[in-house]
Structure formats: C-alpha cells, structure tokens
Amino acid sequence: MVTRLASMKDIRALFRDKPDVTRGQIDALFEKHGLSSSRSIKRLETNFTNQIFLVKTRAHGQVILKTQFRRSLGFSLKTEFVATRALRGAASVPVSESLVYDGDGEPFAFECLLIPCESGKSGLSYYLDASRAQRLQLGSLLGRTVAHIHSQQCPGELKSQKTSDLASWEVTIREAMFGDGVLASSMAATLPKLWSRLLVATDPVPEVRVQGSNVFLWGEAGLHNVLVENGNSLRISNVHDFQSAGWGTAAHDLRQAEGEYVARPSSEYFEPGYVDAFRSSYNAIIEKPLMELSPVEKKVLSIVANLRMISFFWDCGRLLHPRTPEFLSAAVSDLEHLHGVAG
Incomplete structure (x- = not known):
C-alpha cells in the first residue's frame, strides 16, 4: 500500500525506468516476422509507457519499432493494431497499410508493433512554422479526418472497451x-x-x-499524431497512435483535438479561428449532426x-x-x- 503522494522526483524516475532494448532482441523480433536484420537503430522517442525506434534494415527499408512496457485500462498496442487494421478500408483516413503486432512475450516481455516508416512532417511541427492561412487549413483537415474516423464501423473487439x-x-x-x-x-x-x-x-x-450515440474513437486526436505533406496542396498523409481507440462519445476526441495547446488562448501558439475551422469541417462531414453536451x-x-x-x-x-x-x-x-x- 502507498501512503504518500509521489514527488516530481518519483515522476522523473518513472520516465527514466524503462527496460533495455538490445540490437540482438530487435534482430530476433525482425527475423521472427520475416524481416531482415538491422543496419542501424535510432531511438526516436521514449516516455514512461513506450519506446519508439527507427530501424534501418538490410533488405526491407526503414521500419518503426514501437514498444509498450506499461499498460493501463483501455490503452495498449493491441488496441492500436486492431483500430489501424479496421481503418485501412477507409480511403479518407490514411493509416499504415501493414502493421505487425507481437505480444507473445518473445523476444520481448512486452507488446511490440512493427510499423512502416511513412513519409511526411509532423502535423504539429508543420503548424508551428505555418502561416495563419495554413494553420486554419490544417485545422480544417484535422476536423475532416476526425469526422471520417468517427463515421467508420467500430470493430467488435473495441466496442467491448467502453471506457469512453x-x-x-x-x-x-x-x-x-x-x-x-x-x-x-x-x-x-x-x-x-x-x-x-x-x-x-x-x-x-x-x-x-x-x-446521443457512440462513435469509433481515435483516442489520441491531435496534430501531434498526424503527418502532413505540402506538395501541390496541403494534405494529411498519415494518421497514427490509436493506443486509446475505442467506442465512446465523440466529445472525447473533440475535446482533445480542440484542447491542444495550439487552441488555447494562453498559449504562444494560439491561433484565433483554429477551433472554428476544425469544428466547421468536422460538422460538414459527419452524417449525424453532433449534439452539444x-x-x-x-x-x-x-x-x-x-x-x-x-x-x-x-x-x-x-x-x-x-x-x-x-x-x-x-x-x-x-x-x-x-x-x-x-x-
């Protein structure tokens, strides 16, 4: 039993305390799933639940290895795998075409996903350098994307997760x-x-x-979880991070997307009109008008x-x-x- 609140020192330790991931383990995982061994490995991101690596293989290009070594209710890589697989048939939701899920405990004692390395720039990074017009356009594109996700059929495996x-x-x-x-x-x-x-x-x-009724929830809606490309026109080229996907009230996603720091008046990155652009685009796509809570x-x-x-x-x-x-x-x-x- 715990009898005190954690300190920020404890929280920092939580971020530092993560399992070792060796090159030998990564190569064993890749061999297990028919992929070639690694040429190089670069850690891209780490937090207190996940580690993400960019692996350059000898014969299969670049692959993202995402591991989850701590779990919570309604939050897992299996959920991300199921949600991404279900969304592949939706042309309006650009998700990775091929994911490999591994959760059987070998060579890692925790869940893993192998994800193709997609092209594009982080939506949030693009936003920070964008003009006002581009920021509003990106907000509109995000609203449309969230609406298309909400319009898809939610797989039964996720419908049983009613945490939202x-x-x-x-x-x-x-x-x-x-x-x-x-x-x-x-x-x-x-x-x-x-x-x-x-x-x-x-x-x-x-x-x-x-x-109201429930929808297929993204669970982590926001610019930080999309990639964008700006060739002839600005577009969202990839949508990812479905660890918290599920079946629930649309307001969960909308609150998250509209509550990002780019939408907060107190933020230095606040853009007036961003939330309006997001919501207007969302409402134009969604079949059933959204009832305000x-x-x-x-x-x-x-x-x-x-x-x-x-x-x-x-x-x-x-x-x-x-x-x-x-x-x-x-x-x-x-x-x-x-x-x-x-x-």
Whole structure:
C-alpha cells in the first residue's frame, strides 16, 4: 500500500525506468516476422509507457519499432493494431497499410508493433512554422479526418472497451477507483477526507441520463499524431497512435483535438479561428449532426477524465501522481453537484 503522494522526483524516475532494448532482441523480433536484420537503430522517442525506434534494415527499408512496457485500462498496442487494421478500408483516413503486432512475450516481455516508416512532417511541427492561412487549413483537415474516423464501423473487439462511453460512466469510474484494492486502500490512507466524500458520492452514483450515440474513437486526436505533406496542396498523409481507440462519445476526441495547446488562448501558439475551422469541417462531414453536451454531461466527462487519470498513473507506475488531490477533488465536487441536480 502507498501512503504518500509521489514527488516530481518519483515522476522523473518513472520516465527514466524503462527496460533495455538490445540490437540482438530487435534482430530476433525482425527475423521472427520475416524481416531482415538491422543496419542501424535510432531511438526516436521514449516516455514512461513506450519506446519508439527507427530501424534501418538490410533488405526491407526503414521500419518503426514501437514498444509498450506499461499498460493501463483501455490503452495498449493491441488496441492500436486492431483500430489501424479496421481503418485501412477507409480511403479518407490514411493509416499504415501493414502493421505487425507481437505480444507473445518473445523476444520481448512486452507488446511490440512493427510499423512502416511513412513519409511526411509532423502535423504539429508543420503548424508551428505555418502561416495563419495554413494553420486554419490544417485545422480544417484535422476536423475532416476526425469526422471520417468517427463515421467508420467500430470493430467488435473495441466496442467491448467502453471506457469512453458516457452511458457506461458508472462502470468506468467504479473500475478506475475500486477495481484495484491496493489503489483504493492507498487513496483512503493518503487522502482520507476526499476518499470518504467519494464513497458517499458513489453510493449510489447520481442518476444521469446521457444523450446521443457512440462513435469509433481515435483516442489520441491531435496534430501531434498526424503527418502532413505540402506538395501541390496541403494534405494529411498519415494518421497514427490509436493506443486509446475505442467506442465512446465523440466529445472525447473533440475535446482533445480542440484542447491542444495550439487552441488555447494562453498559449504562444494560439491561433484565433483554429477551433472554428476544425469544428466547421468536422460538422460538414459527419452524417449525424453532433449534439452539444449538456452541462450535466460535461461534468460526467470531467469526472471520468479525472478519475481515469488517477488510475492511469497507478496502473503504469504504482504511484499516486502529485496532482491526485486535484483530480480527486474535482471529480468529487462534480459528483456532489450532480447529486444536487438529480435531487
């Protein structure tokens, strides 16, 4: 049981603490899947859940190796593989044509994806150097792309993951807070007053009616997860990172895409009109007009987001993030408010 909040030193250690990935293991993985051995290996990115490498092979060009060594509910490379495979038939959603998933524990004890190295520039990098007109055009292209993803048939394997389904929000928050007994006891010991309020507020949860229907969610919608090319015209050439894809309320993706720091007035990269361009393009493509969330539904969305953030860091690092009191306090206050509305 944990009896204290993690420090930023603990968080930094979480980022540093990752498994070794050797050239021999990479070559063994490539041989296992019929690919040639490596000429060179370059680490592209690392965080506390993933490591990403660019591998130049002897006979199969450049391949991206993506590994995930920590998992959380509704967040996995298997999810990314299933979602990408399902989207290949959608010409309007440019995803990688061939992915190889490996999760059987050899030669790595964790999940891996082999992804073709796609051409293009990071959407976020392009945005930062772009003119105002180009920024708004990119926002419009992103809105169209998200709408096309939302319009696709969601595979059954992902429909069973309802972590982003507002209609199932009670199940989601109960699993997030009470599904792991050690997390529950740690929260009770570390934040006893807030935890007691949570117990009262969830016994039972407020009766809330959620409107609207679910869509195929990207899960990580944003400029940071697209590649763009600007030849004769600007276009999104690749869409990636579906580790959190699933079946749920469109607002999850829209909130994320519209909440990127390029859309925040406080950001030095803020572009007035970007969100309008994104939403206008989205609404022009989506078949069913998007219903704005009611104030009650917005609170439900925030409750789910805050409590899942607590469980995410617990699942990945077995620690209570320094902002756990903030996340829990916001969720409890919203739950108490909903009880007042329901009453």
